[in-house]
Amino acid sequence: MNLALRWQAQPQRALRAEQLGDLASLSLKREVETYPKPGLVSHVDNGAHRDMDAALLCRSADTLAPFFGELAAAGAEGAGMDRLRAIGVAAERAMLAATSGVNTHRGAIFGLGLLCAAAGYRGALGIRKPLGEMVSQRWGAAILDGPISLRSHGALAARRYGAGGARAEAACGFPSVYDIALPALHAAQQLAPRDEEAARVQTCMALIAAVADTNLLHRGGAEGLRFAQASASAFLAAGGVGSSGWRKRAADIHQAFVARNLSPGGAADLLAMALFVDRIETGC
Numbered sequence: 001m002n003l004a005l006r007w008q009a010q011p012q013r014a015l016r017a018e019q020l021g022d023l024a025s026l027s028l029k030r031e032v033e034t035y036p037k038p039g040l041v042s043h044v045d046n047g048a049h050r051d052m053d054a055a056l057l058c059r060s061a062d063t064l065a066p067f068f069g070e071l072a073a074a075g076a077e078g079a080g081m082d083r084l085r086a087i088g089v090a091a092e093r094a095m096l097a098a099t100s101g102v103n104t105h106r107g108a109i110f111g112l113g114l115l116c117a118a119a120g121y122r123g124a125l126g127i128r129k130p131l132g133e134m135v136s137q138r139w140g141a142a143i144l145d146g147p148i149s150l151r152s153h154g155a156l157a158a159r160r161y162g163a164g165g166a167r168a169e170a171a172c173g174f175p176s177v178y179d180i181a182l183p184a185l186h187a188a189q190q191l192a193p194r195d196e197e198a199a200r201v202q203t204c205m206a207l208i209a210a211v212a213d214t215n216l217l218h219r220g221g222a223e224g225l226r227f228a229q230a231s232a233s234a235f236l237a238a239g240g241v242g243s244s245g246w247r248k249r250a251a252d253i254h255q256a257f258v259a260r261n262l263s264p265g266g267a268a269d270l271l272a273m274a275l276f277v278d279r280i281e282t283g284c
């Protein structure tokens with residue numbers, strides 16, 4: 001079945017763990033099927049990546065679906081962070097096996113995984129709280145207290161630039177998803193009705209403009225992050241996807257990122273998380 005049809009065919013509420021896993025995986029594929037996203041891989045090109053393409057990202061998304069389902073089931077059973085972490089680590093291992101060692105979705109496993117656990121938990125309790133708030137309240141302290149890999153790109157960026165990265169984002173209830181991405185997605189749906197891809201591009205640009213993405217810091221340092229944020233902000237200030245010629249302007253920004261080897265992998269993950277949350281919380 002084609003991706004758009006499968007997306008619409010999802011039932012709106014009370015999803016089972018397996019369905020939540022499929023929805024999370026589908027959110028990752030919708031992120032991939034979005035062009036132009038500055039520096040990132042899409043169905044059109046590989047952006048600033050030599051080791052990844054759209055097929056690899058989609059294979060990774062397929063591999064992760066059962067793990068996301070397992071996280072939703074664990075959340076429904078009230079699991080603590082140790083159990084979620086064990087499933088997350090197994091998912092990372094499966095991702096690396098499926099991609100011959102390429103880190104396609106480590107950040108997404110973490111963020112979307114926690115949102116799946118929250119969706120399972122929320123369903124079991126029969127309440128309607130935002131998923132981000134549930135992650136923060138139920139697992140926030142344990143996320144911040146968890147083991148840190150001193151050699152990861154994120155840990156280096158945290159030490160050098162003070163960026164909180166994926167952990168701080170989750171522990172605080174995903175402010176980039178709720179305060180940046182979802183308002184941008186909903187506003188863009190008004191600006192460009194009937195063009196879902198345009199709404200996803202606008203959301204991606206809003207995230208790049210606002211987030212301290214540790215991938216940008218790792219690849220381009222503080223100057224790379226500044227350049228990326230300024231480029232995305234200028235795109236939005238010029239009217240974003242509501243202005244004529246936006247596709248060419250977005251494609252030019254994409255090429256400028258590629259020329260500087262910049263890739264906002266964190267913004268890509270947060271876009272997928274926003275699509276997932278939007279589907280669950282507003283049924284769109």
Ligand SMILES: CC(C)(COP(=O)(O)OP(=O)(O)OC[C@H]1O[C@@H](n2cnc3c(N)ncnc32)[C@H](O[C@H]2O[C@H](COP(=O)(O)OP(=O)(O)OP(=O)(O)O)[C@@H](O)[C@H]2O)[C@@H]1O)[C@@H](O)C(=O)NCCC(=O)NCCS
Pocket residue numbers: 071084085086087088089103104105106107108109110111113114149152153154155164165166167169211212213214215219263264265266267269270
């Ligand atoms: C907590 C972990 C995720 C550890 O992460 P780390 O210490 O590495 O910390 P971060 O950098 O903070 O986060 C890791 C990934 O998260 C994405 N990200 C970046 N910035 C943000 C942000 N501000 N908010 C949220 N998320 C963010 C990003 O992931 C994406 O990019 C990766 C691909 O990029 P690429 O440029 O190819 O990078 P590399 O391959 O690294 O380098 P080169 O190619 O340049 O050589 C890809 O992963 C995307 O998803 C960050 O990379 C976590 O590992 C951990 O603790 N895991 C244990 C499991 C667990 O606890 N799970 C909980 C339940 S599920």
Ligand SMILES: Nc1ncnc2[nH]cnc12
Pocket residue numbers: 031032039040041042047049052057104105108263264265268269
């Ligand atoms: N589309 C994408 N391009 C590069 N890195 C990513 N990480 C997650 N999605 C990505």
